[in-house]
Amino acid sequence: MASYSVLAVAAILFTLGLIGVLTRRNVIFILISVEVMLNAAGLAFVAAGARWGQPDGQVMFLFILAMAASEVSVGLALVMQVYHQHKTLDVTRLNVLKDDIDIQEIKVQ
């Protein structure tokens, strides 16, 4: 019964993270939301490990922790570069990779 409530907390955390990713405009907050989601997944692993009395859940969480740390370091470096180039961290304005090729131009004559 206890594991169900932990899983429910993990689901709530995950959903909150997801809402953060979807609604936040600032890149840094999006990254934080992603961390929240990762931790929600980690919590679910730990709960599952406790439920069956296996160490795998905690091992998985350690993996996720290490992965999250490296992801944040790369992510923040990218954020620094983005800020250097565009002077903004607003994702709605960071859409230079948009496909806006004029179809008429490449049409075969």
Add this chain to the structure above:
Amino acid sequence: MHQTLSLIPALPLAGFLILSLLGRRLPNRLVALIGAGVISAAAIIAIWLGISFLQAPPDSGAYSVELWRWMSVANFNCSFSLHVDALSLVFVFVITFVGALIHIYSAGFMKHDRDYARFFASMNLFVCAMLLLVMADNLVLLYLGWEGVGLCSYLLIGFWYETTANVQAANKAFYITRVGDTAMAIGFFLLFRELGTLDIPAIQKLAPEHFTSGSPIITAIALLLLAGGMGKSAQVPLQTWLPDAMAGPSPVSALIHAATMVTAGVYLVARMHVLFQLSPLVMSITAVIGALTLFIAGCSAMVQTDIKRILAYSTISQVGYMFLALGVGAWSAGVFHFFTHAFFKALLFLAAGAVIESLHHEHGIFKMGGLKNKMPLVFYTFLAGAAALAALPLITAGFFSKDQVLWYALSANGGNPLLWIVALLGAFITAFYTTRLMLVVFWGTEKTHVGELPGRLMTLPLVILAILSICAGFIEWPHNMLHITLFSDLVQKVLPPVVEAEPVPSEALFQLIAVVATFSGVFVGYLLYRKNTSIIESWKQTPAMVWLRDFFYTGWKFDELYNILFVRPFVFITQLNKQDVIDKIYAGIVSLFQRLNGIFSVSQDGSVRTYVIGVLIGIIFILALQLIL
């Protein structure tokens, strides 16, 4: 000996190379000297070769030399080798000798042309190609020469390329001869498939053993080769290019479209006589085509008004005589008619060129007139040529050759009275239009002022050719008159003698009929165009006669027929295909993908949020699938 043999085509080739590479920088005198010089040198070598051939014929009956191995693939070997036997010798002599005279004439005729060097370069290349054609040891080399002369013919018909009509005439000649050439190439392929060789001596040896007489395959081969000859020699139904080919300068008409190239078909048939003899059907077809051609072209020649077109139609008609002779099996008579025809027709074209040049490029005979006293030298030489063309008995070369053709059309094994009657009718027509031409151009009143008279460079070849037009026939007399048969003795080393049908009718009687036909042709011409011109005037009022004249004038409406049969359907198809039907499929594929690209690129809007939503939808989708399945 072997070196000199290769010199004959090599000299014109050298002339061509020098003139085409350096021609623009050389002064005109030097260009003429090189252009005419190399051909004259080749002519001298050819004459020397001929003399030594006659004095001491080689054991094998031919001089031959292998210059180098051309190609060697699997069991196909082709060497670049020359082979000159009696038949080739006649052609080599005519090509180089008449060619040299025409080159000398051209030096004067073309002197005001700015493309002097280009003219001589093309002419030299032509002579080289033509020599290769007749000296070739194998059919591949012959084909090289064959296409070479076609190319030069194209280049020289369109020599004055700034006029659209000339270019069109050149194209027409090229296309129509290509029809024949393609047939001929297929014939060669078949021959190679059957015999495994294209060497002419080998073919002559193998063919009688390999093929049974009259079998379908030999008929097909002979027919295809004949088609090639018909294309080049302007025989019905591939004759329509020759009258238009007169767009080229007069020396070109004389050399290519009268004396040499148009008789390439005669050479081919004579050279491949072994194959033709194996197929009696094709022999008969050859004779019938010759007879048809000589009649159709003769009729057209009667009503033309352009001096060169008259001569063009007359050339078609005379080549028709040659085919007739070959078809009935009178090989040497056909080649003999080629021999004399080369002289008198070259003469007529050159003299016509002189007349046209002196009258400020006037071609219409009815705008000429009264030139008898104004241009006496041209008149007398033209008279000699015209007399030979009309075949006035005993005093002209044309008589001796045409008499033979006529006689064998009746008496040879393949001949029959119908062919003889057509040939006789042709003789009458020939005499008639020749007389008409002479009377209209040289008698009557002067209608166009005579400008500069031709210089000595131009008159000298005329005189030499005039002498030959009279005397060249004396080497071969009709059997019942004198026993002089130098020419047939020579070529019968290569070509089989005539087989006469039994019983042989009385030759003298038929000769007399032919002579009467000739004289009545002359007389009718004299009657209509000199004595009583009102008859012509009254004919002009009769619709039937006007229609007939129009029919003949347009060359029996062959051009119109081909327009309907080939040109219009082709134009129709090209117009249908203007939008490129096949390409539509590919264009459709391209536009389909462009449209898909338009739809999908909406999803790539650069916003992280959209991508996340996309990922989310994907996850939910997969999860949903997991739950459902």
